[in-house]
Structures are given as structure tokens and as C-alpha cells.
Amino acid sequence: MSAQTYKKFESAGSSDLPDKMTIYQDCMNTFNESPVSAKRCRLLISRLLRLLSSGETFPQTEATALFFSISKLFQHQNDSLRQVVYLAIKELSGISEDVLMATSSIMKDVQNGSDIVKPNAIRALTYVLDESTAFSAERLLKNAVVSKNQSVSSAALCTAYNLLPISEVTIKRFSNEAQEAIMEVKTAPMSARSEFVSKAPHITQYHALGLVYELKRNDKMALMKLIQQCSDGFVLKNQFARMELMKIVNDLIHRDTQLFAQFQQLFNVWLQDRSSLVSLETAKTITTFAIAHPRLVSPDLFATTVNVLRKLMNEFNCGAKLGAVKVVNKMAMVSPEKVAVCNPELESLLSMSNKELATFAITTLLKTSNEDNISNLIGRITEFVHKVSDDFKITVIEAIRTLSLKFPKEWKVIIKFLIDVLKNSEGAAKFKSSVVEAIIDIVAFVPQSKELALESLCDFIEDCEYNEVLVRVLHLLGKEGPSTSNPSLYVRHIFNRVVLENSIIRSAAVIALSKFALTKNDPTLKDSIVSLLNRISNDTDDEVRDRATISLKLLGSEHSFAKDLVQSKYYYDLNSLESKLTTYISTNEDSFKTPFDVSQIRKFSEDEMKAIELKHKQDRVFKSTDNDESGNRDAIAPATVSTNKRKDNDTYKGADLHEHEQDLLESKYADELSGMEEFKEFGKLINSSKVTPLTESEAEFVVRAVKHVFKDNIVLQFNITNTLVDVALDNVSVVCSAEDPENSRLEELFTLPIERLAPAGESACYVAFKKSTDTVMKGFLNTLHFTTRELNPDTHEPFEDDEGFQDEYEIDSLFLNAGDYIKSSFVGNFEATFDQLPNEEVAVYNIQEDLSLQEVIDKLVLNTSCLPLSNTQFAPTDSSSHVLKLFGKSALMGTKVALVIKMIKSSKGVALKAQCRTEDATLCADIVNNLM
Amino acid sequence: MGNYFSSMFDRLWGANRELRILILGLDGAGKTTILYRLQIGEVVTTKPTIGFNVETLNYKNLKLNVWDLGGQTSIRPYWRCYYADTAAVIFVVDSTDRDRMATAAKELHLMLQEEELQDAALLVFANKQDQPGALSASDVSKELNLVELKDRSWSIVASSAIRGEGITEGLDWLIDVIKEEQM
Known part of the structure; x- marks a missing residue:
């Protein structure tokens, strides 16, 4: 019995829940009696309701029977019985029929x-x-x-x-x-x-x-009028109503940012509302708006808002405090310096007995802190963390983990804190593993911290009771240990595990040990490892023996790939590996005589893998703000839980899945492409771009494009969705004409049209090119060509005599730019790498459009498909200049690309100075000249 | 002491017992109008019944629990959920609706085959006699094949719920039969 199921039996209150079937029988008997006894029925229904509310449920037939027997109670006129009858009907309506x-x-x-x-x-x-x-x-x-x-x-x-x-x-x-x-x-x-x-x-x-609001939500004028009527004087006496009105205001100003100024008066009054609910909601509205459109919020208003938030944090009411901390926290995510004035209030919250509040305050403080006070803060947290329960500890550790990405320079303080918590704090496996995970993160992204972290972890595993955590640490030691200056130090610790621990840990230790045999820093180590492994191959456990034996075999082998097996240099794309394996197993063409072909799976080198991980982590930080916002919008009206479910069933989980789906989609497209005969001769697919929409999402035909790069070819994939009803499209093709046909270095080879696109169908049309040089930048003007065929609504086949109608449909142009030849990549020490690269190009841009620094940064990151490093993807809100550091590798040659882009915002626009250094001379100029 | 006797008396005569009576029939036959005619003695404006109406009424010292179930095709399948412990069924027929007589007959016989209704008495109201072209009670009886019913006390009464004709006569007969059979 695992710990969790064991706990379930123990949970408080479960033992005195009435038995489901007894209740069912009692209900059926009592409700069908004549005459009805109101008192007994009421009691029984309340017990039934208790069952339902504690999560029990009935099969549909029984629920229906219950419902019908309860409906018979309508014959009794007793009001209190009638009230519980209604409660029961509400509860049963979800599971009963009819x-x-x-x-x-x-x-x-x-x-x-x-x-x-x-x-x-x-x-x-x-x-x-x-x-x-x-x-x-x-x-x-x-x-x-x-x-x-x-x-x-x-x-x-x-x-x-x-x-x-x-x-x-x-x-x-x-x-x-x-x-x-x-x-x-x-x-x-x-x-x-x-x-x-x-x-x-x-x-x-x-x-x-x-x-x-629900009835008029699309009618902006009506809503404006509504707000005008209601904000006047004391029309809204109810505090919830005022809060609701503020939410409507919030919705409106996000739809039309110009309206913000009109509500200035209302904001000022309601910030000082006597109900903390209303002032909190107003503050929330202003800050969310300020996050998205910082320029439109006057500094005065913002300062007042922050003051109100500070006041709220001092209120007696815990709810108001928590609400205010949450708002500050969200602000702190994007522009910590603006809410840093709240620090005294936040710090006073640390000593609250309400740990939820205190934890929230800590995570917020961690965000608003700067490099000067971080060590001081960590000192305070150390006291705090020893006193609270595991859940709160984990939240704090998570916050520290994000912090480590934000202040890589502070790694020493952070590692010390984590190690201290790991060693001295009581906690279950989940907590310990979250600490270890945080350390693993730091080791991966802050290479300087490696030795200190590994040494401390070695101490930790000498006395650790959780298998799962131990195995992870051993894996980390095996991965990172061999490249440290003194690898033999770790060997002793690992071998101790082999001697002292159970078979699961012994097997993990064997693998970690064998990796040390290949270390370059200490050639004498190999012989010692081999003799250790020889000893282990007499272990009592099968798995341990097997692993030792195979490691010995591989180490003794002459082939170089044997070494790769011991210490892998590549990671497979797990999404595509999974889907390929599933198809392999489900198709089973010749009862598995042909072995599974691994070479089709995309591989990542370690740096690429790190880049992907870092990107996910950065995204997650941002996602958590976005999620909050969408959550707000769901709750904008006084929705009960049930309507939310009714309306948002499909969309609710969307946000979390999105990132994963995007990955899946990419590998799916790549798989489809490499499976097609026409593209076989192009060789291996080198890089695929992100999906770019070429039409509005509500257009008649929705087109999205993906650019695929091969060694000598380019394939443009256009995914077309037909949103028309009763009209099919035949022979759909996309005609791409290069912007300047005379000096095109691309030669169009062929187009694969879609034969028929049914209503609501989605299909892909491909256009293939041959390129004469390695990297070709080009803009394409695209037109959709097709024949429309009206469909017979009964058969869903075209009418026989319908010849069809030739038509064209203009879609946005698509640009093939330098970024399509680059894969984002990670490097621990950006400055050093940048200085080493031989080729340098500099370009200067002057952007006239009215873009904020953040918008420019987002665009640059997207266009270059490089990875922003040292947290430079966030524009500072308090200064008008910024330096963006980007790193990537050429998809074709695997050569390094590093960019330093300095930007200054002035009244005339944004000025950029891009400095690009590469290993490969041709790429360098292409990149700097195609940034925007 | 007097209380004791009176409660014994009540028990003997079943005054404290409730009798369950169902009013069934096709949609638009006048079931709900009959129910409220019985309860408040007035004609009420009705809407098609989605589900059922239930009223308790005192009639001749008896407590009647009268269930009027909706007659729409979609609701008919649920009649059976309310059959248990039924003392009598009142089946209401729209006497002017010649086209659906056969349907009414089918539903009636189908219902009477139910195990739970084997002991229930049957009263048929040939309703809407106030309307021109209404079939007489005997014609309705023929259309519904009532003579085929064996082992069951049944009767058919011509009625007009709007004018209040025939309703009490029918109910009187029903009460007599129930008293005879069950007490």
C-alpha cells in the first residue's frame, strides 16, 4: 500500500460517512411511503446530500430512481421539506436522467x-x-x-x-x-x-x-452607458456590484485602451472606496492595465494605487491582505522596481501566523529584491522555512529556483541556502526532491556553481532516506562529475552508495561510476573504475550485476560509439520518440522483424536541450501571470461554478497544454514531411520554423505556414482550413512569388496541391524550392488558388453539373529570414564566448514605429530564433535603454552565433545597435541585416 | 380516551390513509383542468404539463393524493415511475379528437397491463362534452375497447371539466368502488 492510499483511509471524517447503499435503500423506501413523513424525509435527504457533497456518486440508473422517488415528495406541502427537495434536485440533476x-x-x-x-x-x-x-x-x-x-x-x-x-x-x-x-x-x-x-x-x-453584462458584452456603447449610470453618485449600494462594475471597466479598457483616460475619475474615487473589496479590485484593474500598457497610466495614479495596496496589506482582514499581496506579486513579476516600495509591508507579513500569506509575501519579496539585499532576505527566509509545512516550503523553493535564473550571479548565496535547507530541514520526499531539482537547475544554467553544488550534494547523499532523490543526485553526479577538476572526489562518494545502499540505488550508482572512466581530467581513474566495476559484477542483485557487466564491456570496447553509450552526447526529442514508438507498436507490420529506426528521431545536443529547457522555464514564469489574467476574465461575472463548467469546458485546460501541443505540432509536421516520397531526395530535415499565421483567425480560409529548411532545399508548408459550410475547395495550391524575381537565388521545383478540401477540413499544401547558396533570405507574396465546388447538403458531394468556379484569395506574405537557419542554444558564459568568436558585423537600425522596448525585444527574439540569455528578454520599465543578449547555432553548420543588441528608446522611436559575432562569415552579415 | 376511539375509528374507515389516484391521458385531454376543478372547484388556465402536478384533496372524509401526469409523447414513458401503490387511475379522453382515439386506446391498454396497476380501479372521463362533435360516452367506450377489460372495476362517465359536469359523479363512483374493494 503506497503512502497516499494509506493516507486516504486515515483522512479525517471519512469513517463516519453513511453507507451509500443503505442510504439509497432508505431513500427509496421512505420516499415512496404514503403518507409522507416530512421529518424523516428531510433527515434522509440531508444524509444523501452529505454523501453527494463528499464526492460520492451514484450510477445513472440509481440516480434516476432516486430522482423520481424524490420528485414524489412534491405531494407534501411542508416548506422545509420542499427546500431540501430542491437541494437534492440540484445535486442529482448532474447525474440523473429525465x-x-x-x-x-x-x-x-x-x-x-x-x-x-x-x-x-x-x-x-x-x-x-x-x-x-x-x-x-x-x-x-x-x-x-x-x-x-x-x-x-x-x-x-x-x-x-x-x-x-x-x-x-x-x-x-x-x-x-x-x-x-x-x-x-x-x-x-x-x-x-x-x-x-x-x-x-x-x-x-x-x-x-x-x-x-452578459447580455451586452459585445455592445461597447451600451456598456459605457451602463458604467456611466452606475458610477454616478451612490447608485450601486452593494459592494459586490461595485466590484463587478470595476471588472466590466477592466474588460472594456483591455478591449479599447484609449478608454482608460475616461475612467480616471472613477478610479480615483473607487480606490478610496470604503469597501476593501472595491478598492482592491480597482487597484487590480489599474495594475493589470499598467502591466500591459505602462505608458497609458499616469505616474500619479500608479503611485496612489500602490499606496492603496500598501494600506490594504495593513488591513485587519486577511482576505484583503492576500488579495493585495497577489496584485503586488503580479506586478513584481514584470516590473519589480515599481512595487519595491511595498517591501516594508511585505516584510511585516512574514511574521504573520497565516502561513499562506507569509509564503506569498516571501515569493513576492524574492521578486522585488535586488542584488544588494538578496542575501539579507535569504537569511530571513531560512528562519521562516524551517517553521512551515512542506507545501509552503515547496512554494518558497520554487520561487528561489526562478530567482536563480534571474540572478545567476547570486548563485553562491542561493546554493548555500538550498544546501542548508536540504540538510537541516525536516521534510518529505516531495520537498527534498524539489530542493534537489532547484540545485540541478542551477548547476545546469550557472556552470560556475557546479563544483560547490556537487560537493554539497555528495555530503547530502551520505545520509538520505529517499530513493528517488538519491537516484537523481547520482545521475547528476555521473553527468557533471567527470568534467570537474577533481573527479576522483566523487568516485568515493558514489562507491560508498554501492557498498551501503539497496539495489535500486546501487544500479544507479553503477551507471554514474562508469561515466567517470571516460573523464579527461584524470586518466588514472579509468583503471580504478574498471576494478571497482569488476568487484560490483559479483553483486547479489541481477540488475546491478547486469549494469556493471555491460559497462565493463562498453568501456573495454574499441568502438567510439561504445563510449557514446556510456556518456551520451545527444538527447532524443521525446515527443517524437513517443509518437514514433506508438505507431511502431500499433502497426506491427512484420511482427517486429524490422527493428525500430532511431535515426528518424530528432536529436538535440546538450546545449540545444538546455536552450529548450531554459525557454520553457522562462515561458512558465510568464505563463503564470497570463493564467492569472485569464482566470480573472472567467470570473468576471457572478458565475456559479456550474456555468463556468458549462461554458468553458473546452477552453479551460487550454493554457497549460498549449506549450506542449506546440511542441507536438512541430514534431508532427516534421514527421509528416519526412514521410513523404516527394521530399525523400532532399535529405534530412534540418530545421522547421514556428507556425506563422498568414490570415486572420476568423477569415474564410485560415492559412498558417511553416518553413522547412533542408540542405539544398526549402519547403514551405501551408496549412489551410476551409471554414465555409457546404463549399468544398478543389485543387488548392499556393502560388508563391518571390519579391524580387530577378535576383532570386531560389528556384521553384514543384507544388503539391490539395485535391479536395472539405468544409471544416484542414490540409497542407507544399511548395518546394531549390536554393543555390546556403542561406537565402527572401520574402514571398502568396496567393491561394482554388476551384470552389458547391456541395449538395444531403450527400456532401458536389453537384454533378457544377463545373466549379476558379478563384483566388490573397494571403499575407511570408519571409524567409536568417532566423530560419538558426537554432537557439545555451551557453553558460556568454561574454567569454562572444569575445572568442572571429567574425563580427555591426548594423544600426532606427525604428520609427511606436513600439515599446519589450515589443522590440519580443520581435528580435522571434526573428532570430536565438535564445535570450542572462534574463535580458525582459525590458526594464524604469529605463529607456536595454541590452539584449542572444545566442544560437546555425542549423546548417552547427556554428555558433552570438548577438549583443543595444537599444535606446527616445521620442522618435527605438534605435538599435546590433553586434553579431559568428564562427561562420556568411551568416554573420545576413543576420545583422535582417533583424527587423 | 375519546381520542383513542376516534383514531381507531379513523383507522377502520381509512380516514387517515391517503389514496393515490393518477390522472392519465393524451396531451390536451384536460387532465390538469380536471385536477384543479376537483381541488379548488374552478377552471384555471393551464399550460402543457411538463412533468406532473400533485395535489392533496379531501373528498368525503377521504384524503386523496391526486397525481396529474403530463400527456405529451415525451413524458408518457415516465408514467410508470408513479404507478406504485395506486388505488385508482382516472383516464381522460378528449371526446372530440377522433383521430387519436386509437392512440389513446393503445396507451390505456398498455398501461393497464402493468403489474403495479393490477388492483387499481379505472375511471374513464369522456371529456369535452361541451364541444360540438364530441363522441358520446358509449361511442368512446367502444373506441377504447373497454368491454375487453376483465377482472377490473371500470366505468366511463361523460364529462365537461369546463362546465363541471360529470366530474363529481365519476369520482363518487370511484370512491365507492375503492371503499368496497379495499376496506
Whole structure:
């Protein structure tokens, strides 16, 4: 039994959950009794609800049976029974069939029920109505919306909101009533007992605002008017409603940045709102906008905002504090220097008993810190980290890990901290492995830190109880150890593992040991390793013996590839390896007589691999900000969880998957291409570009292009999607004409058209060229040529007599530039490498367009396909100049390319001075002259 | 002591027991109108019933639990979910709807084959007698093949829910039969 399942049994409260089948039987018996006992039924339903809410579920048939038996309880007029019945209907509607059977009974309650059950009935309607029945409930709902009773009105507004995706036509007619509900002041039902007095007065305003926004979200003018009406004076009495209005403002200013100035007044007032909710939301709106468009936010407003955030962090309310820290944290991600003034508040939060808050404060502080105070801060964190639970420790370690990428120069402090935590802090395997992972990162990207880190890790493994962590460390020692100045030091530590540990670790240690035999720094080591391995080959464990024996064999072999097997120099592209292996296994052409062909898989050298990893890591830092934002937009209206699910089912996971999918797509295209007969003679595919869109994504035909580079050829791949209904495209080809045909060094060879592109279909058209020199830069003007054939809607075949209609469709031009011949690559010491490269070219650009430094940087990185190093891909927000460092390798020759681009922003535009150094003379000029 | 006797008396006469009665029939036959005619004695405006209506009414010292189930084709399959413990079925037919008599007959006989309804009494209302061209009760009886029913107490009554004719007569008969059979 693994630790996790063991824990599940132990978890608090699970033991006293009622048995599912007993409840089911009791329910079926009691609910079908006549006469109904209201009290017993109520009790039973509450137990059923407890089961459902703790995650239990019933099979569909049983859920349906339950639903029908519960529906029979409508015969009893008891209000409190009716309320739980509604709760049960809501819960069961997800798993039961035929919930529409309750419709009439619910609608009757909406019409004639008591004030107590009316809101419940209205809310339950959401779950039973479909498009056709929603229509019949329209009158009822409208009456409820305009009801004077606040609970009834807000229930109806919520229901209307949730029904919007189900029956848009019906709900569209609610906009007048909803708008009235915003303005009207409704009262909570008076009751003799005080606990019935609503805790959220005027909540209808919030719900109504949400609905109106959903109905008008595409109508900018209407929204502007709405905001004008509502921001005037004290129209919105409810704090949630004011917050909601701010979210609408946020949405609008992101759609049209010019509107920001118009809301200045509102921002100023609401920043000082008496409700911290509203001022927080306002601050959030301003800062998110400032992140995207720093120039449009006046320094005064920004300063006020930061002050408000500081005030919020001092509030008593933990929620406000957390919200404020989150906003500051997001700001700190992109322009830490702007929120550095919050540091005193953040530091005071460190001592909070609420560890969540303290952890957030730390991660934020780590971002706002600069090279001067970092060591001081790490000192404070060390105290903190020993006191909190593993989850928080891991968060802190993650933050430190990003920090190490940001301040490579501070590696000494960081490594010391990590090692200290690793050795002295209590923690489970997950925590230890996150620390080790952080160290591995530093070792990979800050080569200077290698020896110190490895030595400390050696100490650590002398006393480590987690197999998984140990194996990782051993692998790292094997990988990095042989290239250190004193490799024999590590051999002793590794061999200790062989003597002392279990077979899993022994096998890992054997592999690590064998790598030391090939070290160049200490030739005497080989003999010692061989004799050690000889001893190990008498081990009691099969795996350990096998590994020792094969290592000995490989080390003794004369062939050079044997050495490569011991210490691999290449990494396979795992995505394409996986998909190739899957096809290999599933097709099984000759019962596996032909061996799997590894040579088709893309390989990366170590530097390339590091470049890819670094890029992913940098992306992840940015992604985490983006995710937050999209999360905000989802929550913009008072959506219940269920509608979010209904609407965003498909898109919800999109953000996380995107990066991985992009990789998969690239290797898929490369695979398709290398599998095609026509391209066989071009040889090996050397490089493929990113996917470039050539049309708007909502055009009739969506075209995206990929550029493939071969040794002597270029292939342009155009992926075309036909978005028309009932029209197929025949013989689709792309005609590419070079921009200046006279001095073209490209010769068009052939075009592979698409025979037929069905509606909603996607297919690829290829155009192949032969190039006369190694690197050719060229712009192509592209036109889509095709014959449209109208389709018979019944058969989905073209009409027989339809000759078709020849047509052309202009798409954007495509540029083949220097970047297409470069692969991004990593180098530990950029300055030294740059100085060593022999060829140098310098070019100066003056960009007249009104671009921010960040936009220029993004464009440069994209165009050169080089890897930005030393964290230079982020433009500073406090200065108008920046130096970008880029590194890559030529895809054709594998020669190094290093770029230093200095840029200065002035009122006239951006001035660039690009200094390019390469190993290969031809590439050098091409690159600097094709930057923008 | 007096309380004790009266509760025993009640138990004997079943006054505390609830009788379950289903009102079934094709859509638009007038089931919901009949239900509310019985309960509040008035004609209410109705909409097609999606699902069911249930009302409890006191009739001649008896507590009746009357279920009016929707008659649309899509809802008919769910009738069976409410068959259990049913004392009687009231089947309502639109006497002017000659085209769908056969459908009504089919649904009726299909329903009566159900195990759970073997002991239930059957009252058929030949409804909408106020409308011109309505079939008489005996014609409806023929169309529905009621004579074929064996081992079951049944009766057909001409009715008009709008005018309130025939409804109480039918119900009186039903109560008598139930009392006779079950008490």
C-alpha cells in the first residue's frame, strides 16, 4: 500500500460517512411511503446530500430512481421539506436522467409557493430547463425578476444568467427587466426572526449587473452607458456590484485602451472606496492595465494605487491582505522596481501566523529584491522555512529556483541556502526532491556553481532516506562529475552508495561510476573504475550485476560509439520518440522483424536541450501571470461554478497544454514531411520554423505556414482550413512569388496541391524550392488558388453539373529570414564566448514605429530564433535603454552565433545597435541585416 | 380516551390513509383542468404539463393524493415511475379528437397491463362534452375497447371539466368502488 492510499483511509471524517447503499435503500423506501413523513424525509435527504457533497456518486440508473422517488415528495406541502427537495434536485440533476419531470411542479412553486421556497424553486429551474422549456418559463421568471422581494429577484437573475448558454433567445428578452433591477432598491423580506435578515443588502444589484453584462458584452456603447449610470453618485449600494462594475471597466479598457483616460475619475474615487473589496479590485484593474500598457497610466495614479495596496496589506482582514499581496506579486513579476516600495509591508507579513500569506509575501519579496539585499532576505527566509509545512516550503523553493535564473550571479548565496535547507530541514520526499531539482537547475544554467553544488550534494547523499532523490543526485553526479577538476572526489562518494545502499540505488550508482572512466581530467581513474566495476559484477542483485557487466564491456570496447553509450552526447526529442514508438507498436507490420529506426528521431545536443529547457522555464514564469489574467476574465461575472463548467469546458485546460501541443505540432509536421516520397531526395530535415499565421483567425480560409529548411532545399508548408459550410475547395495550391524575381537565388521545383478540401477540413499544401547558396533570405507574396465546388447538403458531394468556379484569395506574405537557419542554444558564459568568436558585423537600425522596448525585444527574439540569455528578454520599465543578449547555432553548420543588441528608446522611436559575432562569415552579415 | 376511539375509528374507515389516484391521458385531454376543478372547484388556465402536478384533496372524509401526469409523447414513458401503490387511475379522453382515439386506446391498454396497476380501479372521463362533435360516452367506450377489460372495476362517465359536469359523479363512483374493494 503506497503512502497516499494509506493516507486516504486515515483522512479525517471519512469513517463516519453513511453507507451509500443503505442510504439509497432508505431513500427509496421512505420516499415512496404514503403518507409522507416530512421529518424523516428531510433527515434522509440531508444524509444523501452529505454523501453527494463528499464526492460520492451514484450510477445513472440509481440516480434516476432516486430522482423520481424524490420528485414524489412534491405531494407534501411542508416548506422545509420542499427546500431540501430542491437541494437534492440540484445535486442529482448532474447525474440523473429525465430531470425535466420536475418542471411543472417547480414552476407551480415559482408561481404560488411561499416566499421561503420561491427562491429555491427559481434556482432549481436552472437545472431542469432546456431550450424549449425555458421559453415556457419566460413569463414566470420575468415576474420574479421584477419582484420587490430581494431574494426572489436575485434568484431569478441568477437563473436567467445561468440559462443564458442554454436558451439565449429567451434570456435576451430580459435585458430591460435586468437593467431596472440594477437601479431599483429592493428590500429583504421582513421577518420576525432576525436571522432571516439578509447579510448582503442590495445583492440584486450585483446579480443584475452580471446578467446585463452578459447580455451586452459585445455592445461597447451600451456598456459605457451602463458604467456611466452606475458610477454616478451612490447608485450601486452593494459592494459586490461595485466590484463587478470595476471588472466590466477592466474588460472594456483591455478591449479599447484609449478608454482608460475616461475612467480616471472613477478610479480615483473607487480606490478610496470604503469597501476593501472595491478598492482592491480597482487597484487590480489599474495594475493589470499598467502591466500591459505602462505608458497609458499616469505616474500619479500608479503611485496612489500602490499606496492603496500598501494600506490594504495593513488591513485587519486577511482576505484583503492576500488579495493585495497577489496584485503586488503580479506586478513584481514584470516590473519589480515599481512595487519595491511595498517591501516594508511585505516584510511585516512574514511574521504573520497565516502561513499562506507569509509564503506569498516571501515569493513576492524574492521578486522585488535586488542584488544588494538578496542575501539579507535569504537569511530571513531560512528562519521562516524551517517553521512551515512542506507545501509552503515547496512554494518558497520554487520561487528561489526562478530567482536563480534571474540572478545567476547570486548563485553562491542561493546554493548555500538550498544546501542548508536540504540538510537541516525536516521534510518529505516531495520537498527534498524539489530542493534537489532547484540545485540541478542551477548547476545546469550557472556552470560556475557546479563544483560547490556537487560537493554539497555528495555530503547530502551520505545520509538520505529517499530513493528517488538519491537516484537523481547520482545521475547528476555521473553527468557533471567527470568534467570537474577533481573527479576522483566523487568516485568515493558514489562507491560508498554501492557498498551501503539497496539495489535500486546501487544500479544507479553503477551507471554514474562508469561515466567517470571516460573523464579527461584524470586518466588514472579509468583503471580504478574498471576494478571497482569488476568487484560490483559479483553483486547479489541481477540488475546491478547486469549494469556493471555491460559497462565493463562498453568501456573495454574499441568502438567510439561504445563510449557514446556510456556518456551520451545527444538527447532524443521525446515527443517524437513517443509518437514514433506508438505507431511502431500499433502497426506491427512484420511482427517486429524490422527493428525500430532511431535515426528518424530528432536529436538535440546538450546545449540545444538546455536552450529548450531554459525557454520553457522562462515561458512558465510568464505563463503564470497570463493564467492569472485569464482566470480573472472567467470570473468576471457572478458565475456559479456550474456555468463556468458549462461554458468553458473546452477552453479551460487550454493554457497549460498549449506549450506542449506546440511542441507536438512541430514534431508532427516534421514527421509528416519526412514521410513523404516527394521530399525523400532532399535529405534530412534540418530545421522547421514556428507556425506563422498568414490570415486572420476568423477569415474564410485560415492559412498558417511553416518553413522547412533542408540542405539544398526549402519547403514551405501551408496549412489551410476551409471554414465555409457546404463549399468544398478543389485543387488548392499556393502560388508563391518571390519579391524580387530577378535576383532570386531560389528556384521553384514543384507544388503539391490539395485535391479536395472539405468544409471544416484542414490540409497542407507544399511548395518546394531549390536554393543555390546556403542561406537565402527572401520574402514571398502568396496567393491561394482554388476551384470552389458547391456541395449538395444531403450527400456532401458536389453537384454533378457544377463545373466549379476558379478563384483566388490573397494571403499575407511570408519571409524567409536568417532566423530560419538558426537554432537557439545555451551557453553558460556568454561574454567569454562572444569575445572568442572571429567574425563580427555591426548594423544600426532606427525604428520609427511606436513600439515599446519589450515589443522590440519580443520581435528580435522571434526573428532570430536565438535564445535570450542572462534574463535580458525582459525590458526594464524604469529605463529607456536595454541590452539584449542572444545566442544560437546555425542549423546548417552547427556554428555558433552570438548577438549583443543595444537599444535606446527616445521620442522618435527605438534605435538599435546590433553586434553579431559568428564562427561562420556568411551568416554573420545576413543576420545583422535582417533583424527587423 | 375519546381520542383513542376516534383514531381507531379513523383507522377502520381509512380516514387517515391517503389514496393515490393518477390522472392519465393524451396531451390536451384536460387532465390538469380536471385536477384543479376537483381541488379548488374552478377552471384555471393551464399550460402543457411538463412533468406532473400533485395535489392533496379531501373528498368525503377521504384524503386523496391526486397525481396529474403530463400527456405529451415525451413524458408518457415516465408514467410508470408513479404507478406504485395506486388505488385508482382516472383516464381522460378528449371526446372530440377522433383521430387519436386509437392512440389513446393503445396507451390505456398498455398501461393497464402493468403489474403495479393490477388492483387499481379505472375511471374513464369522456371529456369535452361541451364541444360540438364530441363522441358520446358509449361511442368512446367502444373506441377504447373497454368491454375487453376483465377482472377490473371500470366505468366511463361523460364529462365537461369546463362546465363541471360529470366530474363529481365519476369520482363518487370511484370512491365507492375503492371503499368496497379495499376496506
